[in-house]
Amino acid sequence: MLPVPSSTLLRHPRWWALLAIGLCLGYAVVTVSRLPVWALPTVAGAWLVAGWLLRWGAPRHPRPGARVWPWSLLPIALLGIYVYLNDSFGIVDLGAIFFHLQAGMSDHGGGERLVAAVLYTLSMLALLAAFTWLVRVDHRWRQGERLLALILLASNPLLYGMTQRGAAIVTDDGAWLDRRYIEPAIFEAPASPPNLLVLYLESMERTYADRERFGDAYADLEALGERGHVFEGVRQLDNTGWTMAGKIASQCGTPLMPAGLLHDRQFEPLGRVVPGVDCLGDLLAEQGYRLSYLGGASTAFAGKGLFYEGHGFTEVIGRAELEPRLEDPDYINDWGLFDDSLYALTLEEIRRLDAEGNGPWGVVNLTIAGHAPNGYPARACRERQGEFDGVDILYSVACSAWLARYLVERLEDEGLLENTLVMIASDHLTMRVSVWDQLTAGERDNTFILLGPGIEGGTRIRREASMIDLFPTLLEAMGFTIDKHRAGLGVSLLAGPYEQTLVERHGLEPLNARMREENALQQRLWEGLVPNRPEEPEGEETPPADEQVVESPYDATGEVPASVQ
CATH class of the missing domain: 3.40.720.10 (Alkaline Phosphatase, subunit A)
Known part of the structure; x- marks a missing residue:
C-alpha cells in the first residue's frame, strides 16, 4: 500500500481539529504554569502524537457519527476565560471581577487588550468547533466526554472561588474578621497637624x-x-x-x-x-x-x-x-x-x-x-x-x-x-x-x-x-x-x-x-446597600474593641479555617 501524501493528511479535517486542540492546550499549559514558551509546541506535538497513535477522529472500528453538542463546550469556554484572565493579569482575582462589574468599567484604558481579546475569542471558537467535530465523529470521545466536562468544571479555579464565596453567605459564624475590626477614630490631634x-x-x-x-x-x-x-x-x-x-x-x-451577591440591586451600579x-x-x-x-x-x-x-x-x-x-x-x-x-x-x-x-x-x-x-x-x-x-x-x-x-x-x-x-x-x-x-x-x-x-x-x-x-x-x-x-x-x-x-x-x-468563608465584614463595608447584618445571638457577649487577637470561643479551640485544614 502506497503511503498517503502529507498534503492529503493536511486536507483531512481530523488533523486540523487535532492541531487546533493541541495548540490551545499547549498555550493554556504554558500560560497557567511557569513553563517557558518553547514548551507550547512540545505539548501540542505530544497531543498530535497521542492522536496519531490512538487514531483520534479515525477509529479502527468506527460507528456512525452523531450530531450531538458536547457537554464540555461550556466547561471549555469557562476554562478559556480563566486562561485569558491569567494571561492578562497573572493572578485571577474574583473579588476584582465582582467589584468592577458593579462599580463600573466605563472609561477604562485597557484598549491594548482588545486585540488580545479578539484573538482569544477566535481561538476559542476554533477550539470549540474542533472539539465538537471530534466528539461527533469518534464514538470513544462521546462515551467519555461527560466525565471530561465534570473534570474541567471541578478543576477550574474560577468556579472554585465562586463556590467558596457563595458558601460564605450561609456560614454559621462568618464574623471572625469582623470581631477584630476597630472603628477608626482620632482621640487626640497635635497642636499643628501636618x-x-x-x-x-x-x-x-x-x-x-x-x-x-x-x-x-x-x-x-x-x-x-x-x-x-x-x-x-x-x-x-x-x-x-x-x-x-x-x-x-x-x-x-x-x-x-x-458587595457581590449581597448587593440588594444586582442590576444597578453601586451608588x-x-x-x-x-x-x-x-x-x-x-x-x-x-x-x-x-x-x-x-x-x-x-x-x-x-x-x-x-x-x-x-x-x-x-x-x-x-x-x-x-x-x-x-x-x-x-x-x-x-x-x-x-x-x-x-x-x-x-x-x-x-x-x-x-x-x-x-x-x-x-x-x-x-x-x-x-x-x-x-x-x-x-x-x-x-x-x-x-x-x-x-x-x-x-x-x-x-x-x-x-x-x-x-x-x-x-x-x-x-x-x-x-x-x-x-x-x-x-x-x-x-x-x-x-x-x-x-x-x-x-x-x-x-x-x-x-x-x-x-x-x-x-x-x-x-x-x-x-x-x-x-x-x-x-x-x-x-x-x-x-x-x-x-x-x-x-x-x-x-x-x-x-x-x-x-x-x-x-x-x-x-x-473566602465569611461575610460579616463584607456586610459592614456595604451597610446600607445590603441586608442588615444578623444580630448577635442573645446572651453572647461581643469582645471589647481592644481585644483584636484574643477572641471568641471559636478561636480558643485553635480552629483554623475549613479551607486550610
Whole structure:
C-alpha cells in the first residue's frame, strides 16, 4: 500500500481539529504554569502524537457519527476565560471581577487588550468547533466526554472561588474578621497637624528594589527612602490586589470585600463605595483638612470618584477635569494623562491649597506609568532614558520612580512640604509584566515610604504586614492618637513588635481563607446597600474593641479555617 501524501493528511479535517486542540492546550499549559514558551509546541506535538497513535477522529472500528453538542463546550469556554484572565493579569482575582462589574468599567484604558481579546475569542471558537467535530465523529470521545466536562468544571479555579464565596453567605459564624475590626477614630490631634501628600505609584512594588534581578530600576525610590522610613514586608492579602482595593485597604484598614451577591440591586451600579466604614478622608475632614484627589484616569472607572466623594474629599479630579488643562491636548494615553502632566497639575493644586492657608490640606494622587503589562512612560522619561521598546516594564518602573522623586524635590525647593508628611506607596503588587518570572520567583512586598517632620532618615522597619496596616501607621505618623495603635483591621507599624499585625499573628493564607468563608465584614463595608447584618445571638457577649487577637470561643479551640485544614 502506497503511503498517503502529507498534503492529503493536511486536507483531512481530523488533523486540523487535532492541531487546533493541541495548540490551545499547549498555550493554556504554558500560560497557567511557569513553563517557558518553547514548551507550547512540545505539548501540542505530544497531543498530535497521542492522536496519531490512538487514531483520534479515525477509529479502527468506527460507528456512525452523531450530531450531538458536547457537554464540555461550556466547561471549555469557562476554562478559556480563566486562561485569558491569567494571561492578562497573572493572578485571577474574583473579588476584582465582582467589584468592577458593579462599580463600573466605563472609561477604562485597557484598549491594548482588545486585540488580545479578539484573538482569544477566535481561538476559542476554533477550539470549540474542533472539539465538537471530534466528539461527533469518534464514538470513544462521546462515551467519555461527560466525565471530561465534570473534570474541567471541578478543576477550574474560577468556579472554585465562586463556590467558596457563595458558601460564605450561609456560614454559621462568618464574623471572625469582623470581631477584630476597630472603628477608626482620632482621640487626640497635635497642636499643628501636618499637611499630607499621598503618592500611589501604580504597581510599583518594593520587590523591584532587588538590584540583582532588576538593576537600578527602583534606584530613585531607594534614594528617597534613605531620607525617611522604609517599611519592608508589606504583603498582599486577598481583596487588596487591584487599584481600588489597595487604596481602600490603605485608607480604610480593611480589604475590599465586594458587595457581590449581597448587593440588594444586582442590576444597578453601586451608588456608594464602602459606605459602612470610616476611612482616612472621613477622619481628616473632621479635623478640618481640605482634601483633594487627582488622578490621570477617569474617576468614573471602578468607583474611584464615588469612593472619594463619599469619604470626605471636596475636590475629586480626574481625566475629564484635567484633560482640558493640558498644553498639548493630544498628549494622552489610553487611560488619560501621562504622569509628568499629572504631577505638574498636582503641583498647581498644592500651590493653591497652600496659598489659601485655611487649615491643613491633604492631596492623594494616583499615577499610571507602572501599569501592567508594559507601562506608560511619560515624555519626560523618554527624553531622559532614551527610546522605549514598548515592552520592558523596568523602563516604566524607572520612569515612575524618577518622576516621584522629581516631584518631591520640586515641592521641597518651593517650600511646599514644610510641616507635610509624604507617603509613597504602591497601590498593589504588579500584574503580569515582562519580568513576571523574576518577580514571582520569591517573596514580594509593596512599597511603603514615609517622609516628613518627625520621620528619621535612613530607618528601615521590617514587619510582616499588609496594606491594611498603612492606615493606622499613617495616622500615627501624622501625630494623631488612635485606639490602641489600631484602625480597622490594621495595626500601626510604628507601634513596635509588641503590637502584632494580623499577618504576624495568623499568617497570610489563614487570613485569606477567612475572607473566602465569611461575610460579616463584607456586610459592614456595604451597610446600607445590603441586608442588615444578623444580630448577635442573645446572651453572647461581643469582645471589647481592644481585644483584636484574643477572641471568641471559636478561636480558643485553635480552629483554623475549613479551607486550610
